[in-house]
Amino acid sequence: MDLYLGSAIGRWALGRIGPHRTGTVFTLDPAIAKEAAAMGLGVSVGDPHEAGTASELAMSVHYPRILGPGLLDRYRAAYNLHPGLLPFGRGFYPVFWALWEGTPAGATLHLMTEGLDAGPIVSQRRVPYDDLDTGGSLHERVTAVERALLMEAWKTLASGGDLKGAPQAPGGTYHSRAEFERLRAPESVADLSAAQLARLARCLTFPGYPTLEVPGGTP
Numbered sequence: 001m002d003l004y005l006g007s008a009i010g011r012w013a014l015g016r017i018g019p020h021r022t023g024t025v026f027t028l029d030p031a032i033a034k035e036a037a038a039m040g041l042g043v044s045v046g047d048p049h050e051a052g053t054a055s056e057l058a059m060s061v062h063y064p065r066i067l068g069p070g071l072l073d074r075y076r077a078a079y080n081l082h083p084g085l086l087p088f089g090r091g092f093y094p095v096f097w098a099l100w101e102g103t104p105a106g107a108t109l110h111l112m113t114e115g116l117d118a119g120p121i122v123s124q125r126r127v128p129y130d131d132l133d134t135g136g137s138l139h140e141r142v143t144a145v146e147r148a149l150l151m152e153a154w155k156t157l158a159s160g161g162d163l164k165g166a167p168q169a170p171g172g173t174y175h176s177r178a179e180f181e182r183l184r185a186p187e188s189v190a191d192l193s194a195a196q197l198a199r200l201a202r203c204l205t206f207p208g209y210p211t212l213e214v215p216g217g218t219p
Contacts, residue, residue: 001157002055002075004048004063005032009081009143013061013150014039021158023055028064057157060112061150069114078112079163080119081150083142085126086110087172090117095139097175098129099203105129105138107145109153111165116174120165123149134205 002023005014011032014025025036026048036043044051049071058078060067072078084094085106098105108124110117125145129138153163182188184204192200 001057001059002026002053004058004060004065004067005029006062006064009146010061010063011035012147013059013081016151017059017154024051024053026051026063058112059150066116067112072112072114077163079122079153080110080112080117081146082108082110082117083139083146084108084117085124086117086121087168087170090172090174092175092177093180094175095142096135096180096203097173099133099135099138100200101173103173105142107142107149109149109163110168111163118168120167122153122163122165125149133202135203136206139206 001017001021002025003010003014003017004026005011006027006029010027010029014022014032014036019039019041022036022039022041024042024044025032026044027033027036028045033043033045048065049068053074056076058067058072058075060078060080062081062083067078082089082094084090084098085104086108088094088103089098089105095105097103104126105128106124106126109122110124111119111122113119125148127138127141127145129141156163183200189197189200
């Protein structure tokens with residue numbers, strides 16, 4: 001199985017799946033690339049659409065590039081681990097948008113199709129939250145659920161089983177990276193009330209994430 005990996009959970013997944021089950025590791029993360037190479041695995045840090053593959057299956061865990069249909073067609077099945085409760089939270093930063101908009105949060109393992117985060121759902125689990133949660137605290141719980149879903153799926157795949165998916169329900173939400181950046185822009189922040197600024201700052205509170213810049217100081 002080829003692995004498409006990014007972020008801390010991608011590195012975690014590499015350690016759990018192991019080299020004897022892994023084909024090529026595709027990543028843009030130098031730490032993941034180094035670790036995969038040390039395990040004796042083939043590593044690709046370039047455009048995956050230009051690389052060859054001999055694996056039947058693919059698993060994407062927070063890989064930051066969109067995999068196009070030409071690439072997906074090479075695999076018998078390709079799965080994606082997503083930190084949102086699809087169909088809510090399609091696109092970028094689903095944990096933030098769930099908390100900011102008050103929509104369902106959770107994690108989903110789904111089959112990849114041409115539509116972004118639109119493929120059939122293999123498994124998912126909702127993660128509750130309340131007004132005391134920050135983006136960081138909710139993200140931590142969503143990550144724990146992602147890990148559980150991945151290990152459940154991997155147990156089936158490693159034994160030679162198949163993972164079937166069911167179509168997503170209609171509706172849901174989608175947000176682009178540009179939409180997220182526009183919300184944080186000074187001109188957008190200036191139009192928010194004090195209460196909204198405080199809530200936005202709470203939703204944006206992730207470990208290592210830049211502090212929200214608010215006109216006149218921190219809310």
